[in-house]
Amino acid sequence: MSNQPASALLSVRDITVRFGGIVALDCVSFDVPRNKVCGLIGPNGAGKTTLFNCLSRLYSYQSGDLQFDGQSITNTPVHEMPRIGVGRTFQNLAMFKTMTVRQNVMVGAHSCSNKGFIGNMLKTPSSRLEEKRLTDDANALMDYLKLSEYADNIVGDLPFGIQKRVEFARALAAKPKMLLLDEPAAGLNHTEMNDLGTFIRSVRDDMGITVLLVEHHMNLVMAVSDWIVVLNFGKKIAEGTPEEIQQHPEVIRAYLGDGDREAA
Numbered sequence: 230m231s232n233q234p235a236s237a238l239l240s241v242r243d244i245t246v247r248f249g250g251i252v253a254l255d256c257v258s259f260d261v262p263r264n265k266v267c268g269l270i271g272p273n274g275a276g277k278t279t280l281f282n283c284l285s286r287l288y289s290y291q292s293g294d295l296q297f298d299g300q301s302i303t304n305t306p307v308h309e310m311p312r313i314g315v316g317r318t319f320q321n322l323a324m325f326k327t328m329t330v331r332q333n334v335m336v337g338a339h340s341c342s343n344k345g346f347i348g349n350m351l352k353t354p355s356s357r358l359e360e361k362r363l364t365d366d367a368n369a370l371m372d373y374l375k376l377s378e379y380a381d382n383i384v385g386d387l388p389f390g391i392q393k394r395v396e397f398a399r400a401l402a403a404k405p406k407m408l409l410l411d412e413p414a415a416g417l418n419h420t421e422m423n424d425l426g427t428f429i430r431s432v433r434d435d436m437g438i439t440v441l442l443v444e445h446h447m448n449l450v451m452a453v454s455d456w457i458v459v460l461n462f463g464k465k466i467a468e469g470t471p472e473e474i475q476q477h478p479e480v481i482r483a484y485l486g487d488g489d490r491e492a493a
């Protein structure tokens with residue numbers, strides 16, 4: 230294996246976000262290397278979701294730049310994000326709950342399709358071919374995520390853990406280069422959490438997808454991350470390997486230190 234550092238797929242450069250008087254992100258910079266799992270952690274209110282929302286282009290930042298695959302995405306509209314290769318899941322599942330599993334996965338697939346509305350409407354030969362390719366890909370993904378038996382079930386009728394897998398399938402159907410996972414372990418039982426760890430690693434290893442993971446379950450973050458970035462009160466306080474982060478004095482203080490602060 231080469232000793233060269235992996236090139237960054239995402240570069241976060243001096244991002245600052247203010248909400249009135251609150252500085253949610255204060256000049257935050259870090260790189261996410263290609264084909265790695267990067268954990269983004271920090272206590273409540275540290276700025277993790279705000280950063281995810283900047284990356285998804287749901288929030289604007291007052292200063293700084295986000296470079297994805299060598300290009301600034303500062304002016305990229307939110308609807309373009311799937312097409313440039315950024316996929317995302319949400320804390321509160323974002324899906325069409327009255328549609329079937331298959332229909333949800335096809336929505337994800339269509340979000341990166343290059344066939345326009347007119348081509349699809351007129352059913353041109355090339356749009357029919359494209360539709361077949363998307364359907365085949367969706368079937369393969371449902372297979373991969375063990376969802377085939379639920380393909381024609383309404384999503385809202387399925388147990389929570391399966392709905393989560395549908396959300397992953399929908400995000401993966403758009404063939405992202407990077408997947409943003411926002412607290413994917415929330416609400417999962419122990420077995421589902423173990424399956425999630427396996428899934429995150431396989432997304433990296435089998436599909437070559439880079440993952441940025443916001444998660445409060447430290448065991449999961451430490452088990453799956455190649456690199457971890459720590460925020461506290463909107464500032465980056467540390468980054469490193471899971472081993473380095475677990476021993477980092479400022480990280481330990483951030484998680485355990487409220488008592489010290491009050492005592493001071």
Ligand SMILES: Nc1ncnc2c1ncn2[C@@H]1O[C@H](COP(=O)(O)OP(=O)(O)OP(=O)(O)O)[C@@H](O)[C@H]1O
Binds near residue numbers: 248252274
């Ligand atoms: N839309 C908003 N309007 C005003 N303040 C906001 C908004 N979004 C976030 N904030 C504030 O910005 C700060 C960072 O919040 P953020 O939700 O990004 O933290 P977080 O690390 O994701 O926290 P948690 O782990 O609790 O989800 C907090 O002080 C929060 O109250």
